[in-house]
Amino acid sequence: MTTPNPATPDGQLVDGAALLDSLRAALTRYVILPGSQAADAVTLWIAATHAQPAWPHAPRLVIRAPEKRCGKSRLLDVxxxxxxxPFITVNSSPAAVYRSITDDPPTLLVDEADTIFGPKAEGNEDLRGLLNAGHQRNRPAKRYDANANRVESIPTFAMAALAGIGAMPDTIEDRAVVIRMRRRGPGETVAPFRHRRDRPPLRQLAADLAAWLRADLATLEAAEPPMPVEDRAADTWEPLVAVADHAGGRWPDRARAAVLALTADADDNGEMSTRLRLLTDCRTAFGTDTxxxxxxxxxxxxAEPEAPWGDYGPNGLTAMKLGTILREYEIRSDTIRFQTGQAKGYRRADFTDAWARYCPTDDTPPGDTGPATVLPLPGVGRTSRTSLNTAGQTQ
Structure with a gap:
Protein backbone atom coordinates (compact mmCIF):
# COMPACT_ATOMS: atom_id res chain seq x y z
CA MET A 1 0.00 0.00 0.00
CA THR A 2 1.33 3.42 -0.94
CA THR A 3 1.68 5.92 1.90
CA PRO A 4 1.66 9.71 1.53
CA ASN A 5 5.13 11.10 1.03
CA PRO A 6 6.40 13.71 3.50
CA ALA A 7 6.82 17.35 2.64
CA THR A 8 10.03 19.33 2.49
CA PRO A 9 10.47 22.39 4.75
CA ASP A 10 9.11 24.59 1.97
CA GLY A 11 5.92 22.52 1.82
CA GLN A 12 6.62 20.57 -1.38
CA LEU A 13 5.89 16.86 -1.37
CA VAL A 14 8.87 14.53 -1.72
CA ASP A 15 8.57 12.18 -4.68
CA GLY A 16 9.98 8.97 -3.23
CA ALA A 17 9.56 7.03 -6.46
CA ALA A 18 11.60 9.65 -8.32
CA LEU A 19 14.35 9.42 -5.68
CA LEU A 20 14.50 5.65 -6.13
CA ASP A 21 14.59 6.12 -9.89
CA SER A 22 17.55 8.49 -9.50
CA LEU A 23 19.37 6.05 -7.25
CA ARG A 24 18.81 3.19 -9.66
CA ALA A 25 20.07 5.32 -12.55
CA ALA A 26 23.24 6.10 -10.59
CA LEU A 27 23.84 2.41 -9.89
CA THR A 28 23.43 1.35 -13.49
CA ARG A 29 25.59 4.24 -14.68
CA TYR A 30 28.66 2.88 -12.92
CA VAL A 31 27.95 -0.85 -12.57
CA ILE A 32 26.73 -3.65 -14.82
CA LEU A 33 24.28 -5.55 -12.64
CA PRO A 34 23.11 -9.07 -13.55
CA GLY A 35 19.55 -8.02 -14.35
CA SER A 36 16.81 -5.47 -13.80
CA GLN A 37 15.59 -7.21 -10.64
CA ALA A 38 19.09 -7.07 -9.18
CA ALA A 39 19.25 -3.33 -9.90
CA ASP A 40 15.88 -2.83 -8.19
CA ALA A 41 16.96 -4.91 -5.19
CA VAL A 42 20.22 -3.02 -4.63
CA THR A 43 18.37 0.30 -5.01
CA LEU A 44 15.85 -0.65 -2.35
CA TRP A 45 18.50 -2.11 -0.04
CA ILE A 46 20.48 1.14 -0.12
CA ALA A 47 17.34 3.17 0.54
CA ALA A 48 16.41 0.89 3.45
CA THR A 49 19.72 1.67 5.20
CA HIS A 50 18.43 5.21 5.77
CA ALA A 51 15.55 3.91 7.88
CA GLN A 52 17.31 1.27 9.99
CA PRO A 53 15.65 2.33 13.27
CA ALA A 54 12.30 1.27 11.74
CA TRP A 55 13.24 -2.32 10.87
CA PRO A 56 13.05 -5.48 12.98
CA HIS A 57 15.65 -7.15 10.75
CA ALA A 58 18.82 -5.87 9.10
CA PRO A 59 19.17 -7.64 5.75
CA ARG A 60 22.65 -8.26 4.44
CA LEU A 61 23.65 -7.43 0.89
CA VAL A 62 25.95 -10.13 -0.49
CA ILE A 63 27.85 -9.08 -3.61
CA ARG A 64 29.50 -12.20 -4.99
CA ALA A 65 31.14 -13.27 -8.22
CA PRO A 66 32.90 -16.36 -9.58
CA GLU A 67 36.04 -14.43 -10.58
CA LYS A 68 37.88 -11.16 -10.09
CA ARG A 69 37.05 -8.07 -12.19
CA CYS A 70 33.29 -8.57 -12.03
CA GLY A 71 32.49 -5.15 -10.54
CA LYS A 72 32.12 -6.14 -6.87
CA SER A 73 34.30 -3.38 -5.46
CA ARG A 74 32.84 -0.76 -7.80
CA LEU A 75 29.33 -1.66 -6.67
CA LEU A 76 30.51 -1.40 -3.07
CA ASP A 77 31.90 2.07 -3.90
CA VAL A 78 28.47 3.22 -5.08
CA PRO A 86 28.91 3.99 5.78
CA PHE A 87 31.41 2.20 8.03
CA ILE A 88 34.18 0.43 6.10
CA THR A 89 35.45 -2.40 8.28
CA VAL A 90 38.86 -2.83 6.65
CA ASN A 91 41.65 -1.93 9.07
CA SER A 92 39.08 -1.59 11.87
CA SER A 93 39.37 -3.69 14.99
CA PRO A 94 36.34 -5.77 16.01
CA ALA A 95 36.09 -3.65 19.17
CA ALA A 96 35.87 -0.47 17.08
CA VAL A 97 33.14 -1.98 14.92
CA TYR A 98 31.14 -3.16 17.93
CA ARG A 99 31.42 0.21 19.67
CA SER A 100 30.23 2.02 16.54
CA ILE A 101 26.84 0.30 16.59
CA THR A 102 24.17 2.34 18.36
CA ASP A 103 20.38 2.56 18.28
CA ASP A 104 20.85 4.33 14.94
CA PRO A 105 23.54 2.05 13.51
CA PRO A 106 25.92 2.67 10.63
CA THR A 107 25.93 0.58 7.48
CA LEU A 108 28.79 -1.93 7.66
CA LEU A 109 30.74 -2.43 4.42
CA VAL A 110 33.00 -5.47 4.11
CA ASP A 111 35.17 -5.91 1.02
CA GLU A 112 37.24 -9.06 0.45
CA ALA A 113 34.90 -10.99 2.73
CA ASP A 114 36.99 -14.15 2.29
CA THR A 115 39.29 -12.72 4.97
CA ILE A 116 36.39 -13.19 7.38
CA PHE A 117 34.74 -16.38 6.15
CA GLY A 118 37.33 -18.05 3.94
CA PRO A 119 40.65 -19.83 4.48
CA LYS A 120 42.19 -16.63 5.89
CA ALA A 121 39.44 -16.24 8.48
CA GLU A 122 41.56 -17.07 11.52
CA GLY A 123 41.45 -14.24 14.03
CA ASN A 124 38.17 -12.74 12.79
CA GLU A 125 35.82 -14.66 15.06
CA ASP A 126 34.44 -11.51 16.71
CA LEU A 127 33.58 -9.78 13.44
CA ARG A 128 32.16 -12.99 12.02
CA GLY A 129 29.97 -13.35 15.09
CA LEU A 130 28.73 -9.78 14.75
CA LEU A 131 27.76 -10.28 11.11
CA ASN A 132 25.92 -13.48 11.97
CA ALA A 133 24.09 -12.04 14.99
CA GLY A 134 23.33 -8.54 13.72
CA HIS A 135 20.53 -9.55 11.36
CA GLN A 136 17.90 -9.39 14.11
CA ARG A 137 17.21 -6.92 16.87
CA ASN A 138 17.83 -7.78 20.51
CA ARG A 139 20.70 -10.17 19.79
CA PRO A 140 23.49 -8.36 21.65
CA ALA A 141 27.00 -9.67 22.08
CA LYS A 142 27.95 -10.41 25.67
CA ARG A 143 31.35 -9.30 26.91
CA TYR A 144 32.86 -9.42 30.38
CA ASP A 145 34.24 -6.11 31.58
CA ALA A 146 36.98 -7.03 34.04
CA ASN A 147 37.42 -3.44 35.21
CA ALA A 148 33.75 -3.10 36.14
CA ASN A 149 33.44 -6.77 37.14
CA ARG A 150 30.25 -7.22 35.15
CA VAL A 151 28.87 -8.60 31.90
CA GLU A 152 27.88 -5.97 29.38
CA SER A 153 25.59 -6.21 26.37
CA ILE A 154 26.87 -4.72 23.12
CA PRO A 155 24.41 -4.05 20.27
CA THR A 156 25.03 -5.92 17.02
CA PHE A 157 22.03 -4.84 14.92
CA ALA A 158 23.19 -3.16 11.70
CA MET A 159 22.71 -3.60 7.98
CA ALA A 160 25.84 -4.83 6.23
CA ALA A 161 27.09 -5.25 2.66
CA LEU A 162 29.70 -7.92 1.98
CA ALA A 163 31.63 -8.37 -1.26
CA GLY A 164 33.74 -11.39 -2.14
CA ILE A 165 34.54 -14.17 -4.56
CA GLY A 166 32.35 -17.24 -4.36
CA ALA A 167 29.52 -18.02 -2.01
CA MET A 168 29.28 -16.75 1.55
CA PRO A 169 28.35 -19.13 4.38
CA ASP A 170 24.72 -20.17 4.59
CA THR A 171 24.38 -18.25 7.86
CA ILE A 172 24.98 -15.06 5.86
CA GLU A 173 23.29 -15.80 2.54
CA ASP A 174 20.11 -17.06 4.21
CA ARG A 175 19.75 -13.55 5.64
CA ALA A 176 20.86 -11.66 2.57
CA VAL A 177 19.89 -10.13 -0.72
CA VAL A 178 22.37 -11.97 -2.94
CA ILE A 179 23.69 -10.23 -6.06
CA ARG A 180 25.62 -12.53 -8.37
CA MET A 181 27.94 -10.25 -10.30
CA ARG A 182 29.36 -11.14 -13.70
CA ARG A 183 32.29 -9.93 -15.71
CA ARG A 184 31.29 -7.39 -18.34
CA GLY A 185 30.47 -8.97 -21.65
CA PRO A 186 31.30 -7.68 -25.13
CA GLY A 187 29.47 -4.42 -25.76
CA GLU A 188 28.68 -3.73 -22.09
CA THR A 189 30.06 -0.39 -20.94
CA VAL A 190 29.84 1.75 -17.81
CA ALA A 191 30.86 5.27 -16.91
CA PRO A 192 34.17 5.58 -15.04
CA PHE A 193 33.74 6.28 -11.33
CA ARG A 194 35.96 9.05 -9.98
CA HIS A 195 35.75 9.35 -6.22
CA ARG A 196 36.45 13.08 -5.98
CA ARG A 197 34.11 13.99 -8.83
CA ASP A 198 31.28 11.47 -8.49
CA ARG A 199 30.93 10.83 -4.76
CA PRO A 200 29.64 14.32 -3.71
CA PRO A 201 26.48 14.20 -5.87
CA LEU A 202 25.86 10.65 -4.67
CA ARG A 203 26.16 11.79 -1.05
CA GLN A 204 23.60 14.49 -1.82
CA LEU A 205 21.30 11.78 -3.15
CA ALA A 206 21.89 9.90 0.11
CA ALA A 207 20.89 13.01 2.06
CA ASP A 208 17.70 13.31 0.01
CA LEU A 209 16.85 9.67 0.69
CA ALA A 210 17.44 10.17 4.41
CA ALA A 211 15.25 13.28 4.51
CA TRP A 212 12.45 11.41 2.76
CA LEU A 213 12.52 8.24 4.86
CA ARG A 214 13.48 9.71 8.24
CA ALA A 215 10.44 11.97 8.12
CA ASP A 216 8.15 8.96 8.42
CA LEU A 217 9.97 6.35 10.50
CA ALA A 218 6.88 5.64 12.61
CA THR A 219 4.87 4.72 9.52
CA LEU A 220 7.67 2.52 8.20
CA GLU A 221 8.05 0.81 11.57
CA ALA A 222 4.34 -0.03 11.64
CA ALA A 223 4.29 -1.24 8.02
CA GLU A 224 3.36 -4.87 7.39
CA PRO A 225 3.59 -5.13 3.60
CA PRO A 226 2.13 -8.20 1.88
CA MET A 227 5.08 -10.42 1.03
CA PRO A 228 5.41 -12.95 -1.81
CA VAL A 229 7.71 -15.13 0.33
CA GLU A 230 7.61 -16.46 3.87
CA ASP A 231 9.73 -17.06 6.95
CA ARG A 232 13.34 -15.85 6.90
CA ALA A 233 13.12 -14.64 3.30
CA ALA A 234 10.19 -12.44 4.28
CA ASP A 235 12.15 -11.07 7.25
CA THR A 236 15.06 -10.22 4.98
CA TRP A 237 13.08 -8.58 2.19
CA GLU A 238 10.41 -6.82 4.25
CA PRO A 239 12.36 -3.54 4.72
CA LEU A 240 12.94 -3.31 0.97
CA VAL A 241 9.30 -3.94 0.12
CA ALA A 242 8.19 -1.45 2.79
CA VAL A 243 10.37 1.22 1.18
CA ALA A 244 8.93 0.39 -2.24
CA ASP A 245 5.36 0.61 -0.96
CA HIS A 246 6.18 3.91 0.72
CA ALA A 247 7.49 5.27 -2.59
CA GLY A 248 4.56 4.10 -4.68
CA GLY A 249 4.47 4.30 -8.46
CA ARG A 250 5.84 1.17 -10.10
CA TRP A 251 8.12 0.34 -7.18
CA PRO A 252 5.76 -1.93 -5.20
CA ASP A 253 5.40 -4.28 -8.18
CA ARG A 254 9.08 -4.07 -9.04
CA ALA A 255 10.09 -4.86 -5.47
CA ARG A 256 7.99 -8.01 -5.32
CA ALA A 257 9.24 -9.12 -8.73
CA ALA A 258 12.79 -8.73 -7.42
CA VAL A 259 11.96 -10.76 -4.32
CA LEU A 260 10.66 -13.65 -6.38
CA ALA A 261 13.48 -13.53 -8.93
CA LEU A 262 16.37 -13.33 -6.49
CA THR A 263 15.04 -15.78 -3.91
CA ALA A 264 14.50 -18.33 -6.69
CA ASP A 265 18.21 -18.42 -7.47
CA ALA A 266 19.89 -21.47 -5.99
CA ASP A 267 23.15 -20.68 -4.23
CA ASP A 268 25.97 -23.09 -3.66
CA ASN A 269 29.47 -23.14 -2.23
CA GLY A 270 31.40 -24.42 -5.25
CA GLU A 271 35.16 -24.26 -5.24
CA MET A 272 36.48 -21.10 -6.82
CA SER A 273 39.87 -22.36 -7.93
CA THR A 274 38.42 -24.93 -10.34
CA ARG A 275 35.42 -23.11 -11.82
CA LEU A 276 37.10 -21.18 -14.59
CA ARG A 277 39.18 -24.21 -15.61
CA LEU A 278 36.05 -26.34 -15.82
CA LEU A 279 34.21 -23.72 -17.87
CA THR A 280 37.09 -23.51 -20.33
CA ASP A 281 37.47 -27.29 -20.57
CA CYS A 282 33.75 -27.66 -21.24
CA ARG A 283 34.15 -25.49 -24.32
CA THR A 284 36.88 -27.80 -25.58
CA ALA A 285 34.82 -30.88 -24.75
CA PHE A 286 31.82 -29.62 -26.71
CA GLY A 287 33.78 -29.21 -29.93
CA THR A 288 31.10 -28.48 -32.53
CA ASP A 289 28.29 -30.41 -30.80
CA THR A 290 25.18 -28.42 -29.94
CA ALA A 303 39.91 -38.01 -20.93
CA GLU A 304 42.03 -34.85 -21.16
CA PRO A 305 45.40 -35.91 -19.70
CA GLU A 306 46.41 -32.42 -18.54
CA ALA A 307 43.06 -31.73 -16.83
CA PRO A 308 42.35 -32.49 -13.14
CA TRP A 309 38.93 -34.05 -13.69
CA GLY A 310 39.96 -37.70 -13.72
CA ASP A 311 41.35 -37.34 -10.20
CA TYR A 312 38.75 -34.87 -8.95
CA GLY A 313 37.47 -36.80 -5.94
CA PRO A 314 37.60 -40.57 -5.32
CA ASN A 315 35.93 -41.41 -8.64
CA GLY A 316 36.81 -38.35 -10.67
CA LEU A 317 34.43 -35.52 -11.51
CA THR A 318 30.81 -36.62 -10.98
CA ALA A 319 27.59 -35.39 -12.54
CA MET A 320 26.52 -33.87 -9.23
CA LYS A 321 29.76 -31.92 -8.75
CA LEU A 322 29.73 -30.82 -12.40
CA GLY A 323 26.24 -29.43 -11.91
CA THR A 324 27.20 -27.69 -8.66
CA ILE A 325 30.12 -25.86 -10.24
CA LEU A 326 28.30 -24.90 -13.44
CA ARG A 327 25.33 -23.49 -11.53
CA GLU A 328 27.61 -20.69 -10.34
CA TYR A 329 27.56 -19.53 -13.98
CA GLU A 330 23.78 -20.12 -14.21
CA ILE A 331 24.29 -23.21 -16.38
CA ARG A 332 22.03 -26.17 -15.62
CA SER A 333 21.46 -29.59 -17.12
CA ASP A 334 18.17 -30.52 -18.74
CA THR A 335 16.45 -33.53 -20.28
CA ILE A 336 17.35 -33.52 -23.97
CA ARG A 337 16.32 -35.73 -26.88
CA PHE A 338 19.32 -37.10 -28.74
CA GLN A 339 19.30 -39.41 -31.77
CA THR A 340 19.97 -42.31 -29.41
CA GLY A 341 17.21 -41.37 -26.97
CA GLN A 342 16.51 -39.10 -24.04
CA ALA A 343 19.18 -38.26 -21.51
CA LYS A 344 20.21 -35.64 -19.02
CA GLY A 345 22.65 -33.30 -20.68
CA TYR A 346 23.86 -29.81 -21.43
CA ARG A 347 23.25 -27.49 -24.38
CA ARG A 348 25.95 -25.33 -25.93
CA ALA A 349 23.58 -22.34 -25.95
CA ASP A 350 23.55 -22.34 -22.14
CA PHE A 351 27.35 -21.93 -22.04
CA THR A 352 27.86 -19.22 -24.65
CA ASP A 353 27.19 -16.22 -22.40
CA ALA A 354 29.56 -17.49 -19.69
CA TRP A 355 32.22 -18.33 -22.28
CA ALA A 356 31.99 -14.80 -23.71
CA ARG A 357 32.29 -13.23 -20.24
CA TYR A 358 34.95 -15.42 -18.64
CA CYS A 359 36.83 -17.08 -21.53
CA PRO A 360 36.99 -14.34 -24.20
CA THR A 361 40.30 -15.32 -25.81
CA ASP A 362 38.88 -18.12 -27.96
CA ASP A 363 35.89 -17.87 -30.27
CA THR A 364 33.08 -20.24 -29.51
CA PRO A 365 32.69 -22.53 -32.56
CA PRO A 366 29.15 -22.55 -33.87
CA GLY A 367 27.18 -25.76 -33.85
CA ASP A 368 26.34 -27.38 -37.14
CA THR A 369 22.71 -28.05 -36.30
CA GLY A 370 19.80 -26.33 -34.61
CA PRO A 371 19.13 -26.26 -30.88
CA ALA A 372 18.51 -29.48 -29.02
CA THR A 373 14.94 -30.46 -28.22
CA VAL A 374 14.22 -30.07 -24.51
CA LEU A 375 11.60 -32.35 -23.01
CA PRO A 376 9.55 -31.69 -19.87
CA LEU A 377 10.96 -33.37 -16.79
CA PRO A 378 7.77 -35.02 -15.42
CA GLY A 379 7.30 -38.56 -16.62
CA VAL A 380 10.70 -38.92 -18.25
CA GLY A 381 11.87 -42.51 -18.11
CA ARG A 382 15.40 -43.72 -17.47
CA THR A 383 17.44 -43.88 -20.65
CA SER A 384 19.55 -46.81 -21.73
CA ARG A 385 23.27 -46.88 -20.99
CA THR A 386 23.95 -46.87 -24.74
CA SER A 387 22.28 -43.50 -25.19
CA LEU A 388 24.43 -42.04 -22.41
CA ASN A 389 27.64 -42.95 -24.19
CA THR A 390 26.92 -41.38 -27.56
CA ALA A 391 27.47 -37.71 -28.29
CA GLY A 392 24.12 -36.22 -29.23
CA GLN A 393 23.07 -34.53 -32.42
CA THR A 394 19.70 -32.82 -32.58
CA GLN A 395 16.79 -34.27 -34.46
Missing amino acids: VEATCHA ALPTAVLLDRLK
Missing part, protein backbone atom coordinates in the same frame (compact mmCIF):
# COMPACT_ATOMS: atom_id res chain seq x y z
CA VAL A 79 26.79 1.62 -2.06
CA GLU A 80 29.24 3.45 0.21
CA ALA A 81 28.46 6.76 -1.46
CA THR A 82 24.68 6.41 -1.20
CA CYS A 83 23.95 4.43 1.98
CA HIS A 84 23.38 5.69 5.52
CA ALA A 85 26.52 6.34 7.61
CA ALA A 291 24.34 -30.67 -26.98
CA LEU A 292 25.98 -33.47 -25.03
CA PRO A 293 24.69 -36.05 -22.55
CA THR A 294 26.14 -35.44 -19.12
CA ALA A 295 27.95 -38.78 -19.20
CA VAL A 296 29.64 -37.94 -22.51
CA LEU A 297 30.67 -34.49 -21.29
CA LEU A 298 32.19 -36.09 -18.18
CA ASP A 299 34.02 -38.72 -20.26
CA ARG A 300 35.53 -36.03 -22.49
CA LEU A 301 36.55 -33.89 -19.53
CA LYS A 302 38.22 -36.79 -17.74
